[in-house]
Amino acid sequence: MTAELSTRSYRGQSQEQRRAERRARLIAAAIAVYGERGYHQATVKGVCEAAGLTERYFYESFVNSEALLIDCFHVVTATVMDEVVRAGAAAAPDPMARSRAMLHAYFSALQRESRKARVFLVEIRGVSRAVDAAFDDALKAIGKEVARMTTPSGAVEDELLQAGVVGGVIAIALRWIGNGYQPPIEQAVESALKMGTVLAAAPQG
Structure with a gap:
């Protein structure tokens, strides 16, 4: 009976599909709320109201607000990186042209999706060790992907250099956003x- 109930459909959707849909609604609502108010000013109740769901459904998908923030960060990161990688793949194959295309896609995404940019660059920082670890892991992955696509040999194995470059670009982005998206993109x-x-230009190998 339990297995039957767990797979029973409602309006054409299984229980698992409905749970996934509610989770996606909570993430989308949280990105909007965090982007407007900031993570520390947001509440579980506020996110649930924005999603049109009760708090019961929040705890169905997330242990706490930090878990939701981490998932929001992963969603935003994946969306931005997909756009950046596609821009790089469509650019001329030389490293400079590819780097310029990827950076233009990155800055364009930050300007176009200002609320997501706040989650990606600001709200993720300094919340807890778990959140910091998620941020650091994402930066490592971004650094490796950028190095793979923009260096002549396809990779630079210096993780410290990758961290410095990615961190430097993020610092430029933060200052640019803080200046009201000036100078021009x-x-x-x-x-x-x-x-x-x-x-x-880093030595290869």
């Missing part, structure tokens, strides 16, 4: 590109 990209050339 093309200038911001060129400033960040100088960081990227450090990675492209």
Whole structure:
């Protein structure tokens, strides 16, 4: 009977599908709420109200608010990185052109999706060790992917260099956003590109 109830459909959706849909609604609502109010000013109740769900469904998917913040960060990161990687793949194959295309896609995404940018760059920092670990793991993965796509040999194995370049680009992005998206995006990209050339020029092997 239990197995039957767990797989029974409602309006064409299984219980698992409905749970996944509720989880996605909570993540989308949290990104909007965190982007508008900030993580520390947000409450579980506020996120649930924005999602049109009761708190019961929050705890169905998340242990606490930190777990939701980490999942929001992963969703935003994956979305931005997918856009960046696609831009790099569509660019000319030389490292400079590919780096410029990827940076332009990155800055464009931050400007276009300002609430997501706040989750990606600001709200994730300093919440807890678990959240910091998620942020650090994401930066490592981003650094490796950027190095793979923009260095002549396809990879630079210096993780410290990767961290420095990615961190430098993020610092430029934070200042650019803080300045009201000024100077124009093309200038911001060129400033960040100088960081990227450090990675492209690094000794290989």
